[in-house]
Amino acid sequence: MASVGLELERHGSRRQQLVVVGLGILALSLALAELALGPVKMSSAQLWGGLTGSGDFLDINIIWQIRLPRLTLGIAVGMALALAGTALQGMLRNPLADPGLIGITAGASIGAVSAIVLGRLIAPELPVLLQTALLPLAAFVGATLVMACVFTLSRRGGETSVAMLILIGIAINTIAGALIGVLVYVADDQALRDLTFWSMGGLGHAGWPVVIMALGLALAMAPLFWRQARGLDLFQLGERQAFHTGLNVESSKRTLAFAAALSVGAVTAAAGPIGFIGLVAPHLARLLVGHAHRWVLPASALLGVSLVLAADLAVRLAIAPQEPPIGIATSLIGGPFFLWLLTRRLRSSSHA
Amino acid sequence: MLEAKALSLSKGGKTLLSNIDLCLRPGELLAVLGPNGAGKSSLMNCLSGAERDICGQVVMDGHTPAALDAASLARQRAVLEQTPRISAPFSVEELIQLGAPRALPANEVAELSEQAIALLSLGALRYRCVPYLSGGEQHRTHMARVMVQLWAGQRLGGGRYLLIDEPTSSLDLQHQITVLRAARQAAAQGCGVLAILHDLTLAASVAHRILLLKDGRVIADGRPQEVLTRQRLEALYGLPVRVETGDVLTVTPDYARCWAAA
Numbered sequence A: 001m002a003s004v005g006l007e008l009e010r011h012g013s014r015r016q017q018l019v020v021v022g023l024g025i026l027a028l029s030l031a032l033a034e035l036a037l038g039p040v041k042m043s044s045a046q047l048w049g050g051l052t053g054s055g056d057f058l059d060i061n062i063i064w065q066i067r068l069p070r071l072t073l074g075i076a077v078g079m080a081l082a083l084a085g086t087a088l089q090g091m092l093r094n095p096l097a098d099p100g101l102i103g104i105t106a107g108a109s110i111g112a113v114s115a116i117v118l119g120r121l122i123a124p125e126l127p128v129l130l131q132t133a134l135l136p137l138a139a140f141v142g143a144t145l146v147m148a149c150v151f152t153l154s155r156r157g158g159e160t161s162v163a164m165l166i167l168i169g170i171a172i173n174t175i176a177g178a179l180i181g182v183l184v185y186v187a188d189d190q191a192l193r194d195l196t197f198w199s200m201g202g203l204g205h206a207g208w209p210v211v212i213m214a215l216g217l218a219l220a221m222a223p224l225f226w227r228q229a230r231g232l233d234l235f236q237l238g239e240r241q242a243f244h245t246g247l248n249v250e251s252s253k254r255t256l257a258f259a260a261a262l263s264v265g266a267v268t269a270a271a272g273p274i275g276f277i278g279l280v281a282p283h284l285a286r287l288l289v290g291h292a293h294r295w296v297l298p299a300s301a302l303l304g305v306s307l308v309l310a311a312d313l314a315v316r317l318a319i320a321p322q323e324p325p326i327g328i329a330t331s332l333i334g335g336p337f338f339l340w341l342l343t344r345r346l347r348s349s350s351h352a
Numbered sequence B: 001m002l003e004a005k006a007l008s009l010s011k012g013g014k015t016l017l018s019n020i021d022l023c024l025r026p027g028e029l030l031a032v033l034g035p036n037g038a039g040k041s042s043l044m045n046c047l048s049g050a051e052r053d054i055c056g057q058v059v060m061d062g063h064t065p066a067a068l069d070a071a072s073l074a075r076q077r078a079v080l081e082q083t084p085r086i087s088a089p090f091s092v093e094e095l096i097q098l099g100a101p102r103a104l105p106a107n108e109v110a111e112l113s114e115q116a117i118a119l120l121s122l123g124a125l126r127y128r129c130v131p132y133l134s135g136g137e138q139h140r141t142h143m144a145r146v147m148v149q150l151w152a153g154q155r156l157g158g159g160r161y162l163l164i165d166e167p168t169s170s171l172d173l174q175h176q177i178t179v180l181r182a183a184r185q186a187a188a189q190g191c192g193v194l195a196i197l198h199d200l201t202l203a204a205s206v207a208h209r210i211l212l213l214k215d216g217r218v219i220a221d222g223r224p225q226e227v228l229t230r231q232r233l234e235a236l237y238g239l240p241v242r243v244e245t246g247d248v249l250t251v252t253p254d255y256a257r258c259w260a261a262a
Helices: A002-010 A014-036 A044-052 A057-091 A104-125 A128-153 A162-186 A189-200 A208-227 A229-235 A239-244 A249-271 A277-289 A293-318 A326-351 B040-048 B070-076 B092-097 B106-119 B135-155 B173-188 B200-206 B230-237 B255-261
Strands: B002-011 B014-024 B029-033 B055-060 B077-080 B161-165 B192-196 B209-214 B217-222 B241-245 B249-253
Touching: A014 A044, A014 A057, A014 A277, A014 A293, A044 A057, A057 A208, A057 A229, A057 A249, A057 A277, A057 A293, A104 A128, A104 A162, A104 A189, A104 A249, A128 A162, A128 A208, A128 A249, A162 A189, A208 A229, A208 A249, A208 A293, A229 A239, A229 A249, A229 A293, A239 A249, A239 B077, A277 A293, A277 A326, A293 A326, B002 B040, B014 B040, B014 B192, B014 B217, B029 B040, B029 B173, B029 B200, B040 B055, B040 B077, B040 B161, B040 B192, B070 B077, B070 B135, B077 B135, B092 B106, B092 B135, B106 B135, B106 B173, B135 B161, B135 B173, B161 B173, B173 B192, B173 B200, B200 B249, B209 B230, B217 B230, B230 B241, B249 B255
Parallel strands: B029 B192, B029 B209, B077 B161, B161 B192
Antiparallel strands: B002 B014, B002 B055, B209 B217, B241 B249
16 A cells, blocks of 8 residues: 555646546446446436436336436435545544444434334324434434444543444444344334335435435535545644644534534435445545545545445346345445455554 | 743643743744653643643733634644654655645645755655654654744744754754754744753754753753753752863763762
8 A cells, every 4th residue: 555655646636636537437437327227228318318308208217216316325325424434534543433333323223213113103293394304313313422422432541542442333333233123123013114124225215305315415514524634634643733733623523523423324314224335435545546635535435436336236236126235235345345454454553 | 922921730630830931032942951751741732722721821922822723823833742643654745745724825835845845855755655764754754844834824924933842852963953953944034943852962052042841840941051050950860960161062961970870
């Protein structure tokens, strides 16, 4: 990785620009593939007709009712998880921080499952807009609570301890599993059905209102992350030196934690728990564009989108027309990647 | 002017600084000396605004540093910590440019980083990854970053103070001079420079004024020749020392007596 970083600088920022443009093209082609491929394959003419509404009735329906919401949600999930992962890794100076591993996704899941199971009791009383918002809102509250808890517990003498963070993540994932188990136990049949689909994690189960909400929140949080690009660079100096260099450390952390909790909450509510995107995307991004966050953030967002869309395509096309949950694909790629990172880190720290 | 008035600091029931009065004037290089644990770094953190729970007052050109926001404070003063570090494998050039605030246009950032690379003779290391450099090289890179922050502050109407904590501790002879030359140059351009040092002879040769600290108290403050006397240093360090005043003032432990006692 060092030699890559070394190579990059010599070419100035031109290379980073090219990489980001290339990743944009990759994400775009995967997006088109996501629309065109499936049990019903579409030519570019059919695709155009379906999108603009001038084509065949069936094509229009497939595009607008099935594939476009799926694609939109995929973009939201990829972008939100990748940006949240980049922010957490940067802020905590810890390459293993991932919304899933440290328990943020689990927190969002508790919120979402509570909303599904308990929300049925109160939902009929609520206005329609709030009914749609209930799930993401509950997920956000869950994610925020866990984030606050994780950050408080893992701080030792002003520094966030790496090992503690991971261990707390394990504990929180366990507790979340138990709580969700309790909720499943008390859920009625309809809630159980909703819950089962949701907890497998997938892009295909959400309707337009939820999808729009997820994308809207993911897009709204993106500028918050972007404005912290220099802050994330400065965090690498340690918190005190970052302050000395002009960073308002506490407000920067609050902004990043808020943006991460809200975007992870929103997409987890809509798509269920999808692991490892937040871990893998920032790492690949840094391999490609170096460590300056003004490049890592856009590259990571585009890679996150590409990974999610590629995983979704893979699971959909592998055993069409069956649709195994996308979480399986991301965990199959992400799990071994995490192990590799862990061993590499252990090896380098035992040498130091 | 950067002033401390009746400054005290306690942490966890332990008094780190008590009743310190200090004044750092523009254009002056003040060396802070004292044994380990005398409170030198704590003093620097109070002056830099990083330490907020202080008794007494710190005043920087009429403002309280701890009350200013981080960005405007960073425009007024630059700080080199005792053990600067970086977690991400930035290149030397990238790390140096981290010192420049966002308000400065990119071409000026590039210009300042060139200047800092030249001043701290980092030209050959420019594209190297900082974590793979030797300790001394890393330290010089961080010093270059701090100089960029200071100069950037000057372009934005600040850049008044430079606070450096043991800037020479991990450097070879040549680069001790390189780094302190940068500090002297800053003072010559009108900055108030506070440097925490351990080498008494080096401090005597580079500083306009010396402040001696012991157990969080000021025990002497004045010109090097006045402050660095044999009686005072022997009491301070608990060690026989030799002070020679010739062209340059040199302070060394009286090695013969040190080893004879052992």
